[in-house]
Every structure is written in structure tokens, then in C-alpha cells.
Amino acid sequence: MPQKLTNLEERAIRLLLKHEKKGMVKRVKEFAKDRWTRRLIPLIREVKLDPIRGAPCLSCEYEHICGREGKIKPENCPKLESWVLESYRSSLKKSSKR
Incomplete structure (x- = not known):
């Protein structure tokens, strides 16, 4: 049975989806530690001053x-x-x- 997400986790997921839509991050599906998971890849490069x-x-x-x-x-x-x-x-x- 899936666990209920905490308020913090729900906010983190919303922020992730928002950043993904804006093209700031992308999720990559990968197999790690005997299970499938998604890794976040930043798409925004370092800003030069x-x-x-x-x-x-x-x-x-x-x-x-x-x-x-x-x-x-x-x-x-x-x-x-x-x-x-x-x-x-x-x-x-x-x-x-x-």
C-alpha cells in the first residue's frame, strides 16, 4: 500500500514538475540499488559574471x-x-x- 506523501514531499514534487516544465531539469530513468528510480539532471548551465x-x-x-x-x-x-x-x-x- 502506498504511503501518504507529507506536505513537504508534495511541495517538492510540485517544484520539480514546475522546473521540469520550464526546462531547468530533466528526469532520467535509471536502475540503481536493485530498483528503478529517476535521477534529476540540471539543464541550466553555470552563469558567467x-x-x-x-x-x-x-x-x-x-x-x-x-x-x-x-x-x-x-x-x-x-x-x-x-x-x-x-x-x-x-x-x-x-x-x-x-
Whole structure:
């Protein structure tokens, strides 16, 4: 007779199914320890922070008032614009050296 799932197990199963639908994990059927089971395989790869390393936003004194509805907007921020242009120039130099 199957055991009743606990509330925690039910939530874990719902989260698993949700992540599976979003393509974040997949279940693979395999035989382990004399029984069939399903192993979870993560499909999301490691996120690289190199592209945003050095961005001025993380240490900006105006970060608390910056945003789409804020007094300062990313669209017209001179610090962000300067950093983007410098990053672009740097990437052009790297690609031309190859």
C-alpha cells in the first residue's frame, strides 16, 4: 500500500514538475540499488559574471534611486554609458588581436 506523501514531499514534487516544465531539469530513468528510480539532471548551465564584472551599478551612490521610474534612469546614466563604451572598445581590441 502506498504511503501518504507529507506536505513537504508534495511541495517538492510540485517544484520539480514546475522546473521540469520550464526546462531547468530533466528526469532520467535509471536502475540503481536493485530498483528503478529517476535521477534529476540540471539543464541550466553555470552563469558567467565576467560580462558584468566592473559595472558601475553595483557600487554606484545613486543605486537606491536608479530605475525605470526613478530620478536616475539606466538609459541616461553617464557612468553606465561610459562603462559600456569602454567595455565595447576593449572587446574590439581583443577581437582584433586574434
